[in-house]
Amino acid sequence: MSTIAVPRRRAQVRAEGRTIDWRARYFNWFCGSVLLVFAAIWVIPLLWAVDTSLKPDAVIAAHPTDWWSGSWTFHAYTELFSIGNIQTWYLNSFVIATLSAVFAVVACSMAAFAIARTQFTGRRIIYGLIAAGLLIPPQVLIVPQFQEFNAAHLLNTYWVQVLPAVAVPIAVIIFVAFFTGIPASLAEAARVDGASWWHIYRRIYMPLSKPAISAVFIFTFVWKWNDFLWPLLTLTNTRIMTLPVGLSQVSSAFGIQYAEIMASAVLGALPLILVFLLFQRQIVEGIATTGIK
């Protein structure tokens, strides 16, 4: 009996294994094709923008939806650069985003270190106040903030962009979480050795916090680079505009010169796509661990 039963069971297992294998293969094939279709949908708008930007306006007017053009040209790009606004907008966006990110990292990490490692009186209240700030979206403050900067005569300056971007509650929360993960004994040992609190922050905790620093830096940078409503309200002078605000004026400036419009869009999209390519790991990990939006 047993001699018969054993081979049969084996055969059964093998057959089962094979059916599951086939099903899995079909399923994988199905997943792969669905992904490919969606990837195509996601790539097409960007490709189409690049494609349009490289065609002469006359060709676009005659055959607006043809992918292939007999004559390719960089004319739209050279024209944009010769007008010169786009370089100014790049520079403005870069200065504003960099200053905001640097100030935010410094101010938020210092406050977070004080909260996480020193026992100053009132730190619970302060931390609660900062956590409450998470609930206030900057968008609801545009009216009073505008009044504030208007009264201070700071509209159409870099400061109107940088100053409100320094104290970011979520950045403090991230740094506090990170600093609490570093053993407190490190700080205690350094205190026994007579190191100042500033020294412990600057020379011990900050060098150990590179992931948190890069997350806060990158996100503040990207946020300020892409910020639209606030700069739209406060930067009305073309020379001081950031890239997104400048781009919002482009379609009225170029009318139906679609190559120029798409070249502007491509130039607007390019810097952060490059940043993403360079810092893909940090950005993806940053999102996964913090969920900053």
Add this chain to the structure above:
Amino acid sequence: MSTQTVTVDTGTRVRPATTGRRKRRGENRAGWGLATPFLVFYVLFLIGPTVYGIVMSFFNSSLQHSGLGGFAGPDNYTEALTSSDFWQSMWHTVLFTLLTTPPLVALALMLAIFTDRLSRGRWFYRLVFFAPYVIPSAAMALIWVWLYTPEIGLWDKWLTAIGISSPPNWLADPNWAMISVALATVWWTLGFNFVLYLAGLQEIPRELYEAASVDGASRWHQLRRITIPLLNRTTALVLVLQIIASLKIFDQIFLMTSGGPNYSTRPLLEYVYDIGFTDFRTGYAAAASMLYFLVILAVSLVWFFASRRPQRGA
């Protein structure tokens, strides 16, 4: 900063009480000192404007005169709550949220599950789906307005190619404008949720699936009984972040339709923008902002209390 000279005072241990107090005071001072730069900015540009905004909402403030203007009591609030324009823009904000949240959560989940199954090439899909998320709203709007252009746009060409002879007039048709903006938004921001889901999927131990398939559970079963339940926390996070992000809609609509045609897509933030910076009625605009803030606050608080119950690491 140079290191403080290391002076190990051997007497320290002998007088613990006084040094303890002195240490305490030093620590207190250091803590406040380190927190001060942040607090100055925080008070000046977040708490200050919040308080000022609340005060302003009870006055007839205007951009045309300095100061708060005459006291208005609750007039600004009653005006907003009885204004059809206010409610219309509130509805557009909610409608946009209702249109974008389900696809942005469900599609991101589906694509993340499919991508997670791949043995190779995950980086490619991550790149493709996430890249649009980092481009500025203005660049995205330029591209999509061009795609939506009637007759000469790419979408119209494709729709006529598959036999739809009269495609909708996307952004110019009041019935379609909001849907068109929502579709473009799904393309633009899906990558963020996709990345959150991919990270959530990576935390599910592979052995669970192996054990399940040894027990003969089908793929569909594994998906429903293992993957989706274990992603609950991620889904809650994605959902609340998405709802709040969608409620903050301004950029795409302002850039693609300017709230039109005929105000049929104007969201609440654009209403605030219009009354505050076109009509110069900042007091009333502040009141409308506060009402809008209450909506966002309600969503955040619901999530906060819902996610507190199963208390696990932050």
